Amino acid sequence: MGKMDKKQVLHIAKLAQLKLNLSEVEKFSSQLSETLDYVGILGELDKKVRNLPPTAQATNLKNVFREDKVKPSLSQEEVLANASATYKGYFKTKAIFE
């Protein structure tokens, strides 16, 4: 554990939809490996945490619901105000299916 080679960097970049150039791939491979090495110290606590539940959120709130009722919201115009392209009141995107 603790190493991220260039092939992995490219794979992760693809998953994260990031385009990296060659020097970035090189740099990230070494920097991310360094970070993974560092976080390896958690292995020292394996015995202590084996039976602990994971904590996702510290204030322990559970099931915070609201009534399922339609309420006033932003207007369509406001929602579209920052869009790069719109079409008849919709967001316009590139086609994702052939």
Added chain:
Amino acid sequence: MELNQLTIKQAQKGLKDKEFSSLELVKSCLARIKKVDKKVKAFITVCEKEAIEQATLIDTTIQRYNDIERLFINFPLLGLPIAIKDNFCTKGIKTTAASKVLENFVPSYDATVVRKLKGRGAIILGKTNMDAWAHGSSTETSDFFTTLNPWDLQRLPGGSSGGSAAAVASEMTIGAVGSETAGSIRQPAAWCGVVGFKPTYGGISRYGLIAMCSSTDCPGSLTKTVEDTEILWKVLEGKDKFDATSTRHTRHDTRDTKFKIGVPKEYFLKEMEKEVKERVWEAIKVLGKLGFNIKQVSLLDPRYSIAVYTIIQRSEVSSNLARYDGVRYGNKRDCFGNEAERRIMLGTYTLSAGYYEAYYQKAQKVRSLICQDFGEVFKKVDLLVAPTSPSVALSVGATKESAMFGELQDVLMEASSLAGLPAINIPCGFTKVGLPVGMQLIGPQFSEELLLSVGKKYEEKTQWYKRKPKL
């Protein structure tokens, strides 16, 4: 004394007693910005026109209103200019998170924090610089420019709320709002010599705060005094229907001085600067003299929290920044800076199939251990006191090429953030060359009232806030 030098408390009184107008106060801050922000570079956007209009309107209201006392009870921040970190959405005012992805983003709504400030009469003075997406502890990762430390322009203000901290320290604003995920309020406050307060997770609504690490993100304040922090906290706190993780607070009592304050020995790191240690120990002696019972305690080695925080933060970042597709708002993903890319990459890795258990889940389990550790120590003491940062402000360029600069800098704040605890940085003196040193008080969840009351006692006794940087 110029009006921009006033604290919130003093400005409030001056406006109420009609010693000056809101317009004069706002103009005094704007004049100070014109004079010193060329050097400090704390603001991304200054809302000059809007602030002047708003102040003029408020002055008319104050003139017309008969029951001034009542007016200021209902609107405690009436006519006061406040600076806002640029990751809080402000309706009609550009909100960038200091990232090129959002360089032209103008929100259609106000963050709850902004809505509450305006609702109580505050005037938005401008939007302050930060590390892009709040990823960092220096403002050097801002995609626009680096803010400089008002005490020494060759040094960094800390971050990510570095613009807000520098704006308060250089008296360009009466007070400011920031956000903290693990040190982003406390550390710049320590380096700039101001008060920085981060409440219990959920104590202030995150609605409209550009999401970074949702399970620890927490709005808070940067002010000249603890007294001012308390005024802002009372306005900002509370449950918000737009943030399901916001919580209502149960109050702690504030018995006078019978409290026990713990000193965690692990927080005085070997590599820590000598003068930082010395100033904090002097502050602890002052707390002892004030009648608090000082007790040495032990906490988990803070180095583990760096690792836990790194994994959890990167994971949540990769998920939160996945929404930037350049379709609904903002520019395309190729506008992310290196720091954001690096964090997205690591988080995508730690959440991906085959690595989830080894990294993300393990980090969450150690997070449980950290929570338990604090739970145990708060059975013995009511509060903790420790240095905020291992060093005073570092020089410009310190972060370059360090993949984990922020995490290492924030070593003394990550554990308390992961456990959702409230904490406050309070200035506790200066080094020989005149750089500010900060100490932090950390309390159990929902102990804000106690933290602030102890902080006020220390502040009243020492009055470090009276010393100002020369610019």
